[in-house]
Amino acid sequence: MYCVKCGVKLSDDLTVCPLCQTKIYYNEEQIKAIKEKKYPETMPTRSNANRSLASILTMLSLLTISIILILCYQVYDEIRWGGYAVFSVGVFYCVFVLPLWFKKINPIISVLINHTAISLFLLYINLKTGGDWFLSFALPLNIIICVNVILAIILIKYVSKGRYFFAGGIIILIGLSSMLIEFFQHLTFDTKMFVWSLYVVVCCGIFGIFLILAGIIKPLKNYLNKRFFI
Amino acid sequence: MNRNWYRLDTAALLFPAVMNKNWSNAFRLEATINHEVDPFILQKAVDDLQVRFPSFYVGLRTGFFWCYLQQMEETPKVMSDFAYPLTFMSYKELKNSCMRILYYKNRIAVEFFHGVTDGTGGNIYFCSLLARYLEIKFDIEIGKSPFVVNHDEPVSKEELEDSFHKHTNDYPASRKETSSYQLKGTKNKNDYFTLITGIVETTKLKEISNRYNCTITVFLTAVMIESLIEIQKEKCLPQLQKHVKITIPVNLRKLFGSKTVRNFVLPINVGVDPKKGDYSLKDLCISIASQFNYEITTQNMASRIASNVNPQKNILLQATPLPIKRLVMGAVYHRAGILTSSLNISNLGLVKLPKEMDPFIERIEFIISPQKNNINNCSVSSYKNHTYININRNIVESELERVFFSKLVELGIPVTIESNRG
Ligand SMILES: [Zn+2]
Numbered sequence: 001m002y003c004v005k006c007g008v009k010l011s012d013d014l015t016v017c018p019l020c021q022t023k024i025y026y027n028e029e030q031i032k033a034i035k036e037k038k039y040p041e042t043m044p045t046r047s048n049a050n051r052s053l054a055s056i057l058t059m060l061s062l063l064t065i066s067i068i069l070i071l072c073y074q075v076y077d078e079i080r081w082g083g084y085a086v087f088s089v090g091v092f093y094c095v096f097v098l099p100l101w102f103k104k105i106n107p108i109i110s111v112l113i114n115h116t117a118i119s120l121f122l123l124y125i126n127l128k129t130g131g132d133w134f135l136s137f138a139l140p141l142n143i144i145i146c147v148n149v150i151l152a153i154i155l156i157k158y159v160s161k162g163r164y165f166f167a168g169g170i171i172i173l174i175g176l177s178s179m180l181i182e183f184f185q186h187l188t189f190d191t192k193m194f195v196w197s198l199y200v201v202v203c204c205g206i207f208g209i210f211l212i213l214a215g216i217i218k219p220l221k222n223y224l225n226k227r228f229f230i
Numbered sequence: 231m232n233r234n235w236y237r238l239d240t241a242a243l244l245f246p247a248v249m250n251k252n253w254s255n256a257f258r259l260e261a262t263i264n265h266e267v268d269p270f271i272l273q274k275a276v277d278d279l280q281v282r283f284p285s286f287y288v289g290l291r292t293g294f295f296w297c298y299l300q301q302m303e304e305t306p307k308v309m310s311d312f313a314y315p316l317t318f319m320s321y322k323e324l325k326n327s328c329m330r331i332l333y334y335k336n337r338i339a340v341e342f343f344h345g346v347t348d349g350t351g352g353n354i355y356f357c358s359l360l361a362r363y364l365e366i367k368f369d370i371e372i373g374k375s376p377f378v379v380n381h382d383e384p385v386s387k388e389e390l391e392d393s394f395h396k397h398t399n400d401y402p403a404s405r406k407e408t409s410s411y412q413l414k415g416t417k418n419k420n421d422y423f424t425l426i427t428g429i430v431e432t433t434k435l436k437e438i439s440n441r442y443n444c445t446i447t448v449f450l451t452a453v454m455i456e457s458l459i460e461i462q463k464e465k466c467l468p469q470l471q472k473h474v475k476i477t478i479p480v481n482l483r484k485l486f487g488s489k490t491v492r493n494f495v496l497p498i499n500v501g502v503d504p505k506k507g508d509y510s511l512k513d514l515c516i517s518i519a520s521q522f523n524y525e526i527t528t529q530n531m532a533s534r535i536a537s538n539v540n541p542q543k544n545i546l547l548q549a550t551p552l553p554i555k556r557l558v559m560g561a562v563y564h565r566a567g568i569l570t571s572s573l574n575i576s577n578l579g580l581v582k583l584p585k586e587m588d589p590f591i592e593r594i595e596f597i598i599s600p601q602k603n604n605i606n607n608c609s610v611s612s613y614k615n616h617t618y619i620n621i622n623r624n625i626v627e628s629e630l631e632r633v634f635f636s637k638l639v640e641l642g643i644p645v646t647i648e649s650n651r652g
Binding site: 007008010013017018019036039044 | 648649
């Protein structure tokens, strides 16, 4: 059988021309005579987990932590700055090493883990320094960022229709979150209410509404798709 | 048995450093025989060759400063083939064996990690394996040829040497090069490779190449460059046209008279600048042929070897722990080696087997995986009167293949197409 478009002869096991994707039509008899495929169907099994690297890094982290603690106890007889160092190693571990243990980690779960680790670190600093900014500022800020990041991940990974609506909504939400952040800033540090966040709200609001409009107005959507596709 | 170990040869040093989760540098040789493969006899043949080819039965291990190849006591187990050639080789797999022996119906294939050997070296092992398989299966005697060695002959030291160190000079060649046009496309899912094989008659191909006064390799390279120029013209504005260059691995054994079965191949880049004007196929053939003649001399290649060997001799680099070396070499490779060519064309040449084997063997093919940053790769081999042009790709689109093979047809060379997809 020859491909009418490319002029090449095609082997008997093909149903489309591999070069130009033109379909080849066989009659009943020919279908029966089609040769076996050149390759079997078996796909290789493969794992993405990088266990050996993960175990080396785990050992290194544990080693670092124990050296820091031993050093601090020898020099000061107490933990002092060692605590911060240990927590930093912990955060590093959660962000970079933990995912290596798993074949595939859901990005939402890893964001949650990372933010929990950072929150714990901040809580420790707060307690250690005797500040009272954790509950009223650091924790809410962290949660707000976490929610926005998760929404963005959902947008990129799972939403295929109505992306403009969703993106517009997220951007408006980011604007509103900035107000919330400033509110918590006001509660904690007694700063003036709503100074910088108003600018953010206005910018995000305009951009968000623009995107939502783009979701509604088809020509605008097409234009944007053409110009900004990734 | 004395368990030996080997340093990676000069060409191979880079491979473990630049491989990652999705890419390992490997190539494959496969033969179609006239009966269904008997896996038990194949396994026996694999076992029999262990003593004769010690540098192939190795695992890739990491030392503190360098990777090395550890000779293995266990031989690799023959396996059933997969849905596509050159499935990913992980560190875990390479640790125990740097080659895979595969069979499917009436085809035997061996996939080699490039750190162990190159196409020519691999082919010697592969043909010897086929010979041993046929010897056991049909109880026949098979004579020697340049590609088939007797399995109970002693191993010579020359076969295991790193020939790069022997044939270097003091004038390393500069590595500076302009970047080349890169094809783009949608990545296949699951690192799938789509293979298209174009089968042409060698006599016909030779006849047309002779008409252009050049060798088959030069001719195919010229046609490929013409195809790439055409695709680039269609996709990019005239002022944005980049050089179109192709990497040709040069087998250095003939040039320097080496007998090694380990890597002894270095790539050269040949190509043209489409901004300078239009090129006819004749122009391309003349230009490529003269670039070949200029580059492939013992002096020029020795300089290229020097630029590969010299960094190894640097004490500072030698004494850097392997993980750091990996980072540095990976980054350097990423910046330097990659974008200077559009794809490889690797020609294994005509495989001549002892006449006792010919009735059993129908075809011999050579397949390479796409380079880390290229999306296509082309490999050529000839056996009996057929030349097999394999183009392997990791994207969905088949534009280059379509343009390339259509050109061959237009030039009066009938092409038969096969694929693992479609
Ligand atoms: Zn076609």
